[in-house]
Amino acid sequence: MVKKITVGVIGAGYWGPNLVRNFLLVDDCSVKHVCDLDMEKLRKLERLYPHINFTTRASDIFSDKEVDAVAIATPVATHFGLAKKALENGKHVFVEKPITKTSGEAKELIALAKKKRRILHVDHTFIYYGPVIKIKEIIDSGALGDLYYFDSQRINLGLIQKDVNVFWDLAAHDLSILQYIYKFKADTVSASATRHAGKNKEELAHLSVEYSNGFVAHLHVSWLSPVKMRQILIAGSKKMIYFDDIEPSEKIKVYSKNIDFVKKTPEDPANPVYRSGDVLMPIYDDEEALLKECAHFVASVRDGKNTITDGTSGLKVVEILEAADRSVLKRGAKVKI
Amino acid sequence: MVKKITVGVIGAGYWGPNLVRNFLLVDDCSVKHVCDLDMEKLRKLERLYPHINFTTRASDIFSDKEVDAVAIATPVATHFGLAKKALENGKHVFVEKPITKTSGEAKELIALAKKKRRILHVDHTFIYYGPVIKIKEIIDSGALGDLYYFDSQRINLGLIQKDVNVFWDLAAHDLSILQYIYKFKADTVSASATRHAGKNKEELAHLSVEYSNGFVAHLHVSWLSPVKMRQILIAGSKKMIYFDDIEPSEKIKVYSKNIDFVKKTPEDPANPVYRSGDVLMPIYDDEEALLKECAHFVASVRDGKNTITDGTSGLKVVEILEAADRSVLKRGAKVKI
Known part of the structure; x- marks a missing residue:
């Protein structure tokens, strides 16, 4: 039993x-x-x-x-x-x-x-969310090639929290996704956060998370946007993912678009060659x-x-949020996580 | 004659x-x-x-x-x-x-x-572009109330320039718009910029421009995005503008959405009250x-x-771009413009 x-x-x-x-x-x-x-x-x-x-x-x-x-x-x-x-x-x-x-x-x-x-x-x-699980699968398969960056927007006219600022509320989501799909340890964070519409916590913030291997993640979070956006871009040397969570279906698009660099002569700087291929909209589990x-x-x-x-994965998110708080106090200076 | x-x-x-x-x-x-x-x-x-x-x-x-x-x-x-x-x-x-x-x-x-x-x-x-002229008119009319922030995304798989990095190329547009619609002098800039897909100039950048009066502008520019976005958000205490230049028409939406803060008791922190009103899509000149x-x-x-x-307005844009270059060299530290 x-x-x-x-x-x-x-x-x-x-x-x-x-x-x-x-x-x-x-x-x-x-x-x-x-x-x-x-x-x-x-x-x-x-x-x-x-x-x-x-x-x-x-x-x-x-x-x-x-x-x-x-x-x-x-x-x-x-x-x-x-x-x-x-x-x-x-x-x-x-x-x-x-x-x-x-x-x-x-x-x-x-x-x-x-x-x-x-x-x-x-x-x-989000770690139990079909589209995010699918994105991790695609990344783990190596289809994107070398990963370049993660860039997210999570903005709307939001439920302003009283005890935490906007990045403790919203960026916590993106940081957990980032940690889930990208296995390397983040190195530094710099953050700017401002309050405008009252004397509460910061409602608008931008965080840049850098990794020692050159990968970068940028998060834009806001409780003060007229439009709701839930977008994540993940770019690699071979393919790029655009995840638009506002779309009712087909939230993920995998683009073959990328840039290759070729040298015409040994002295020549590498010249960009644009490739463009099919866009794939993979299916994913849409259970709650x-x-x-x-x-x-x-x-x-x-x-x-x-x-x-x-708890350990939760701790890692908090460590980045704490570092972001320190960066805001240092007026956006890069701080070690 | x-x-x-x-x-x-x-x-x-x-x-x-x-x-x-x-x-x-x-x-x-x-x-x-x-x-x-x-x-x-x-x-x-x-x-x-x-x-x-x-x-x-x-x-x-x-x-x-x-x-x-x-x-x-x-x-x-x-x-x-x-x-x-x-x-x-x-x-x-x-x-x-x-x-x-x-x-x-x-x-x-x-x-x-x-x-x-x-x-x-x-x-x-862009300063001669119908939608931008209309946005300036709306702002100048005072309809937005106190201005909070400007936030733009200008990203796509871009025409990589050889002699300048992505913000000298793309952010120059947003900085000229910003200067045109917002009369105050920018105070500091912090910028992060990275190169990924070759040995050329930086292809991905985020700039934060701050004003001593609390207004902030954030610019995200990229030559390395699978999707093309040309979006500007401008938020004020009364109204907010969403400008999506990819839209074939009705590129500007003026939202009455905003947040007011009320105190229930003198000790109480201000509580957000959400307002939501009609969205206006103003007409604008669409001559080239x-x-x-x-x-x-x-x-x-x-x-x-x-x-x-x-020349003077061109100089102001270059001064911010130079400061952004200095900030990138200082790993994102805020620098005076």
């Missing part, structure tokens, strides 16, 4: 209800509690799921021996305290991205999870990423194996 | 033929000579315009008393020498962007043109920009008045 995994969800704001819905859809998994400080939010969820226990006390979840895992979808600043408590109480942890506000906190959680032999999973949903991710987490809990986006 | 203006064109590469065609279309203007070192290129043009004199010696143009103005469409490094020669010979000058390779050269040309009482015009074509520009230059020569994009 398959062991049933029981989950408690903390946080019923924007993302929490998605976690509840998807964990309920996973085979042999149940959601026993949902906790939030805001009774209004709980009452709304209760109309959908009257069989769940709703509470304003996280301790109800931590102390429940039946609960195997805690999913944490609260403001970033609270991740560390809640995840620590959950691990100390022997629970597996599924925590929203970014894992914590500092790399020190992330390291502490990683060590604690190891000691307690519990799964520490970070919700970098979060459902696949929740199922992967539940299976990992059952098998006692780390998930793909474990 | 209107005085006829006689033009000589130097350079018959990519852009020169466009100058020839448009100067020929201007009333009371004639093209007498076209000069290039490459006879092949001249022979092609001769089939279209057998009435023009084709030559490989620029001196034929400089020494011709009938020639009022010289249009220079040659590699950037040659602009200074040719423009100087033209001015010394009493000719008005129409020179491709960027005006020169250094600000020192630009200053020398500006002084010489003043001394010789000749027009020194830089071909920043270069034709309007050539006509403006010819009229200025006739009237002895500076053009809108004179």
Whole structure:
């Protein structure tokens, strides 16, 4: 008989209800509690799921021996305290991205999870997203040749966060994708970030992540754009990928367009020769990423194996975000990650 | 009787033929000579315009008393020498962007043109382009409110230049637009630029231009993108503009989308309130920009008045490009313009 995994969800704001819905859809998994400080939010969820226990006390979840895992979808600043408590109480942890506000906190959680032999999973949903998995497959196949750069735009009139700036919110996605598809270690980051429309956190930012091998990644993130764009370009010496996540279908286009350089004479500088070939729109799995991710987490809990986006992968994203913060303070200077 | 203006064109590469065609279309203007070192290129043009004199010696143009103005469409490094020669010979000058390779050269040309009482015009074509003129009108009307930022993407699989890097080529356009629509003086620039596909100049660059009043401009330019994008976002406190120059029509969209911040209590951080209104797609003049520009230059020569994009405006663009070069050498550090 398959062991049933029981989950408690903390946080019923924007993302929490998605976690509840998807964990309920996973085979042999149940959601026993949902906790939030805001009774209004709980009452709304209760109309959908009257069989769940709703509470304003996280301790109800931590102390429940039946609960195997805690999913944490609260403001970033609270991740560390809640995840620590959950691990100390022997629970597996599924925590929203970014894992914590500092790399020190992330390291502490990683060590604690190891000691307690519990799964520490970070919700970098894009890593479970069909198009991103397909892009990784294409890159891993070597079809792109030598990789040149990664360039992303993730902008719209956004849900301004109160406790983190725009790159801790949005660039966290691209950094997790970058880490997933490109195996090398990022070397330096420089970032500029500005606030315009209020006294809150920075709403507009540009990050340049450089690698010692010459590969570069540039991320443009904004909560202050009139148009919504979700675009990633990945260029290689043989092929280039354009991923437009706003498109309803055919989100990925693989271009054979590239440039070769030929020398007419030994003294001549290399002359560009443009090639242009067919564009391929590969098919990809379009199952809901979060459902696949929740199922992967539940299976990992059952098998006692780390998930793909474990604490360590979450830590790497936080390390770049911290470096970006330092760069912003140094007015955009390049800083070591 | 209107005085006829006689033009000589130097350079018959990519852009020169466009100058020839448009100067020929201007009333009371004639093209007498076209000069290039490459006879092949001249022979092609001769089939279209057998009435023009084709030559490989620029001196034929400089020494011709009938020639009022010289249009220079040659590699950037040659602009200074040719423009100087033209001015010394009493000719008005129409020179491709960027005006020169250094600000020192630009200053020398500006002084010489003043001394010789000749027009020194830089071909920043976008300033004569209907959509850009319309965008300036909208901004000047105050409709956008306080301006927050300018963000542009000018990327494609490009015509790689041999004598300048991608930002001297492509960002020169956006910097001229920026200067035209936003009257304040840019303060610092930081730039990252990389080369990937050969040993030529940098093909991929990101520039951040900052203003002491908090306005920021970010430019992404690339010769190494599989997709062609020509997009500018300009955001203000009241409205935002999205300019997509790839669109065949309705290139400008004015969004009423913006964010206001309200405080519920004096202690409360300002909370974002999203507004969303109609999107306006304003009509604009779609006459060929270069034709309007050539006509403006010819009229200025006739009237002895500076053009809108004179040497000084060309110099300002070069000053930012030079600062960007310094920033790239300093690995992206912010440098004073």
